[in-house]
Amino acid sequence: MPHPLRIGLAGLGNVGAGVVRLLADNADLVARRADRPVVVTAVSARDRNRNRNLDLAPYAWVDDATELAGRDDVDVVVELIGGSDGPALTLARRSIDAGKALVTANKAMLAHHGLDLAARAEARGTALRYEAAVAGGIPIIKALGEGMAANRIDRVYGLLNGTCNYILTRMESERLAFATVLAEAQAAGFAEADPSFDIDGIDTAHKLAILAALAFGSRIDFGSVATQGIRAIELADLDQAAALGFRIKLVGLAENLDGTLFQRVHPALVPLDHPLAAASGALNAVAAEGDFVGRLFFQGRGAGEGPTASAVVADLVDIARGVTTHPFGMPVAALTALPTADPASRRGRYYLRLTVADRPGVLAELTAALRDHGVSIESLVQRGQSASGDAMVVMITHVSAEVAVLASLAQMQGSDAVTGAPVMMHILDF
């Protein structure tokens, strides 16, 4: 058997420990598939003595993770430190520049510095791989970059954050308020103490920017992702959506619109018969549309020790097999810089929810605002809300220009009959 592929592992949190365990548990299988053993030789983490239920004695310990880049007994550096800059980025650059392959699960780093790292890897003729950075165990990087490589892909979208999906699923199934589920998830360790990366959509935006680049052959453009999270979602929205045949999900959506790049993270109404609607709990799901293949749909666990370790080691197996394709599916120099799409050109159906004073003439005011901007209404429901005396009005528009709906909404907000902040969500009609 040829010489082993030797791994230097930076970061021994859940995922890092999972990688060590996987390479031990499935050592024979991985060696058969990789055509040679894949072995950890050196590890680094902040705290050597933290209990991880792992015997670290077989591995060289390195206090400063960036030193992994210079070790002669390391062929591949696996970066699981996290953070867009700082030690993760230093380690990544040094490793690649030293000619070592780099495997990372760090979506924030890739969203900000992915092109720089990929160009360095191409210049050195080494591999940069990141299957674990998006959608956990789902091999979506491989599917977009290799499996769909024959296709012009103009749309990719999905549920890329397990915490948000878990919160929305529990709100719906157990009829709980957002804040209640979030607090429970934090207590149970499913959500971070500072949950804003997840629930404000930033984590989804990082992943979306990576998928868009890979799908469209375009340069990563994290800065142009319009991002809205799930804090404003109320149980009433979930109920109204369900009554109308939809389920609310935090959707990351990227489109190549006639050579412009549309990227948005937002809560959206997904029809119940769409496969995304059925991806519940902490699952991730991705749909991608190719001009020859049509729509492909992928679903699996998006986070956690096992799925993420599975993705990291899949990259290691590819590297062991000698696969060193371009990190973004084509040379960085061949990626197109797409201008940002004009959101004003967007059309679709929209969901609107308003809290209004329960008095005569209010509905006439609301519907006039829509009429004034040429927006027609597909359905409208008004319900009294016993506690406050206010009423809730929910509307679904026909397909309309988004700017027109926004203008209507602004006009409605000028009315003193509208008492709460209105909610507007997109309907996923594809």
Next chain:
Amino acid sequence: MPHPLRIGLAGLGNVGAGVVRLLADNADLVARRADRPVVVTAVSARDRNRNRNLDLAPYAWVDDATELAGRDDVDVVVELIGGSDGPALTLARRSIDAGKALVTANKAMLAHHGLDLAARAEARGTALRYEAAVAGGIPIIKALGEGMAANRIDRVYGLLNGTCNYILTRMESERLAFATVLAEAQAAGFAEADPSFDIDGIDTAHKLAILAALAFGSRIDFGSVATQGIRAIELADLDQAAALGFRIKLVGLAENLDGTLFQRVHPALVPLDHPLAAASGALNAVAAEGDFVGRLFFQGRGAGEGPTASAVVADLVDIARGVTTHPFGMPVAALTALPTADPASRRGRYYLRLTVADRPGVLAELTAALRDHGVSIESLVQRGQSASGDAMVVMITHVSAEVAVLASLAQMQGSDAVTGAPVMMHILDF
């Protein structure tokens, strides 16, 4: 730019024509992703003059497809002739033995001769790739062989035949009999004039045997696939299944059961909240369970010109990139010969439907037969059938040994109260 990858294409049916069209339409995109142009240089088909809406003038025409194997202007032979033996097999062997890469969509050939072809490819150090052979445009070969390579996979299953899925979906949605939908599908060209490969499950069995080998690292064993098709499914079964919360699908299921190989193609009751249940019409869908990644689910179009061409060209892009991994994910010599699982060890819940004379004591007879073999009943429905005067009895068993359910069924069939052939189906409880 480096020299182009030159393709010799055998077979110009829908898929072959689709490959030619894709390589023309997406030539620039494919070249960017493959790092070099991918061009067809020579083609072969039975009838040169058939109208395909293709200009064949740019390509050398070869009357005898097997001659593609010897051409100096061909790097990769794409075999789209079909058939497990005959010219397809001759072409495949000659091409590989001549050191050319082979791409094929031929599941029958692979199910019967895949190991022989893979061993030849390994001996010559060339590529044998077959993404298009299973589940059309879904990159399931790549997902199992590469994306899930870190995992011990013990179960893979799915809907692998679009014709069967289309027939079952139309029977349910339009309340039509099997024979009616089949005849319409044949008239519309969706189903073959001789539909038995599809509706008797043989096509699914070919694909399943390939997936099992790749998933389990085992030798292809098409001969041990127990195969049952959908001819016996009646509208009454679909209705009863729906009333109980299930949808009937033709499922190919392979499991590694403690080192034995279980492979079965059969109509099964899929719970409505299982993602397989939502894959309707001509869609294909595959679920695979890995020890670290958990269950991954893939869905997409399983046949047709576009999806199949997409899969063929994905293989060509990999070959253009220099990827020549083992066809079955590890060397053929490393694949395990798993003994066939004993079906008698199978346990599960089962659906039974019987047509019985509507007279006192019949239910007592049926339930006694189950009791005599230790099978307990989870639910039972009896309905009178006005036309014949007979009654229909539908039962769902608790988890039981399959042999016990079969023995009960045999005992019931001995009763003169049972007037029609009973139907027994598995319930997919995972």
